[in-house]
Amino acid sequence: MGVAATGPVFHPDELEQWAAAASQDTAFQRMSRGLETRFLLASGREAHLLSLKDGHLTVLGRPAPDDSWDFALRGPDESWRRLLSPVPPPGYQSLTALRAIDPGFAWEGNLLRLSQALAALERWVELARWHKGKANGSLAGVPPAAEQSASEQPAGSASREVAAGWGSPVLRDPGQITGKYRDLPGPDGRSSRIYYEEAGQGIPLLMLHTAGADSRQYHALLADVELARDWHMYAFDLPYHGRSEPPDGWWREPYRLTAEAYAHWCLTFIREVIGQPAVVMGCSMGGAMAVYLAARHRDHVRAAIGLQAPDRSPGRITRFLAHAQVNQAVHNPTWTYGLMSPTSPEFHRRRSWWLYSQGGWGVYEGDLHFYSREWDGAAIGPEVDTEHCPVYLLTGEYDYSASPTSTRRLAGRIRGCRFRVMPGLGHFPMTEAPDQFREHLLLVLRELQTDIEGKWREV
Incomplete structure (x- = not known):
């Protein structure tokens, strides 16, 4: 998807307008409270120096030879145009996405200062994108973070939620x-108090949360009245996550999730809480674990549904995820916010951001040891026997951590695997756009329900 190249990427008048909009934006102000930094925006043919001080953004103009700055965001004109387009193509929805997928786009200079400002910078991109789209007539509606429509709000008591164009x-x-x-025993013999939620009746469906998050990501599914008629849904918080507790002595050692420990908690929950083999569905690291369980522990798994499961996902760990000079409650949610689709309802995307802001210190980084370093689809995928344990892989097109290309590679390693790309969705489909995701999931669940109930009748 190309973007027409017309004029400079950063017109001085536009930059002034975007800076003023950011300085008046409550979210931007909160994300940059206490910050003081100077940075450079540089495209192929131009550069502009800006100052950010305690929630106020100022355009300083073209840099002089003796000017200095803390960091620079530098990239080709076309990359900037795609980033700032009203509906950016996959891979260009955020600064974090652009840095990951575009070799011509660079973060330069003091990366500590950049990481401290990352949430404010991403917010500035959203505001600039909206104002740019409004100016050329390609974007209608309200600016980001303004009043959301009723269709995007969560249900309170039992009620109907409708998202435009997303079906019934x-x-x-x-x-x-x-x-x-x-209280469940851990892999080292120490027990942890595990919190879990459940809803419905019928075929057991265990849902695994993403790295650094918790089971609240599945509330839209757990509250789904239709699903609850045929599926007994479970979602638990791993130790250290959400409302589950770490084991005794946790403060004496760094947290690091391994495949062995992760599988232990899943299998223990299946045996001691569910009491029978379950369909296992997970997202991101949970999607990888669903495939892992299908390969190594298939007697406990009726089927595996991997959401956003990569073949591999290197590069997700940085030293700023648990850095004493970087606010984890602001930086880490922003690190994951950029994985989502810009077309998903902002209410849901911000809910995902908020959930990540509540993560325990160092837990997200510790989870990524499994997801970004240990997990290898080349080693696990060929072990899966889909005749015994069917595997379905669903991936949103905007995800650059577990991209459609990466998941397709994993699917190719699993004979008989079924793979589907979900247009318009990102890394957290069940959270960022639950109604849209539901349409894809129902296709899988209905097929599994027919297959599983057929096997029950044969016994």
């Missing part, structure tokens, strides 16, 4: 979700 209204009742605690 969805009846959700959060009152059908029940939460419980259970």
Whole structure:
């Protein structure tokens, strides 16, 4: 998807307008409170110096030979145009995405200062994109973070939620979700108090959350009245996550998730809480674990559904995910926010951001040890026997951590695997756009339900 190249990327009048919009934006102000930095925006033919001080953004103009700055965002004209287009193509929805997929785009200079300012910078991109689109008539509606329509709001009591163009209204009742605690033994013999939620009846469906998050990511599914008629849904928080507790002595050692430990918690939950083999669905690191369980522990898994499961996902760990000089509650949610689709409802994307802001210190980084370093689809994929344990892989097109290309590569290693790209979705489909994701998931669940119930009748 190309963007017509007309004039400079950063017109001085536009930059002034975008800076003023950011300085008046409550979210931008909150994300940059206490910050003081100077940075450079540089495209192929131009450069502009800006100052950010305690929530106020100022355009200083073209840099002079003796000017200095803390960091620079430098890239080709076309990359900037794609980033700032009203509906950016996949891979250009955020600064973090652009840095990951475009070799011509660079973050230069003091990366600590850049990481401290990352949330504000990404917010500035959203505001600039909206104002640019409004100016050329290609974007209608309200600016980011303004009042959301009722269709984008979460349901309170049982009510119908409708998202325009996403099919039939969805009846959700959060009152059908029940939460419980259970003390479960860990892989090293120490127990942890595990929190889990469940809803529905029928075929057991275990849902695994993403790195650094918790089971609230699945509330839209757990509250789904139609799904609850045929599926007994479970979602638990791993130790250290959400409302689950770490084991005794956790403060004496760094947290690091391994495949062995992760599989232990899943299998223990299946045996001691669910009590029978389950369909396992996970997202991101949870999607990788669903495939892992299908390969190594298939007697406990009826089928595996991997959402955003990569073949491999190197490069997700940086030293700023757990850095004493970087606010983890602001930086880490922004690191994941850029993985989502810009077309997903902002209410849901911001809810995902908020959920990540509540993560325990160092937990997201510790989870990425499994997801970004240990997980290798080339080693695990060929071990899966889909005759015994069917595998479905669903990936949103805007995800650059587990891209469609990466998931397609993983699917190619699993004989009989079924793979589907989800247009318009990103890394957290069940959270960022639950209604749109539901249409894709129902196709899988209905097929599995027919297959599983058929096997029950044969026994």
